[in-house]
Amino acid sequence: MTMRKNNLLRVASAVFKICNFVLLFAAVALTIIFIHLQIDREFYADWYINKPVANETITLKKAYGEVEDDPAKLYVKNWNKASLYFTYFKFMGVIGITFFAVSEFLKVIHSVRVRKTFGRQNVVSFRRIGIYSIVLSFLSGVSDWDFGNHHVSSVHLDFTYLIIALLAFIFAEIFKEGNQLMEENKLTV
């Protein structure tokens, strides 16, 4: 039996599906660039990223005109191979885990729509989201940027993900209680 039309759930479901599509697209695009970079490094001679500062979004940019050695710009051509591989696999890990976490949340939304809100699966889903968030907090906190003249390795914990993990585990417990109540109700004659 499906629920009567619930616009909030429909919108949330659509948004998360788009999120997953964007994540997949990002993974494919990153992989293509990563492979192409191995084959033709010169193609990226004028591509750079700004020196990463804590909490700043990292954006890959392309310089036009004469390429100067700007110390604030880290040129892709100078990217140390080990650091490049590390960064690629780190981002792929972050994308992959985020994809799985969003997929779990989509499962929860679907279960509410088909009126299986307090099924055992949702407890499992929230626990998985919690574990994924803990992994993400560690994974997103490690970085290694080595561009020859600029080498920074750092490790920090991202508390936003840890708070999400805590909330997910709390939700798992709430849904576990709900599941027990549902089972008891089902076995009441």
Place this chain on the structure above:
Amino acid sequence: MPIIINLDRMLEERGMKSNELAEIVGITTANLSILKTGKARAIRFSTLEAICQALDCQPGDILEYVLD
């Protein structure tokens, strides 16, 4: 669980079948089976009342407490 359901014995004594009782009481045969096999976690007073009425017995004839 230390609560035993003696529905089988009562049905046998009254010469009644499970599906007949289920129909009279107004519950599904699946739910009556849950009750008979001791899988039920709770029983509503309304169900107990209907069973007692159908079998012409007391709640104590159906439910029994046995020490584990």
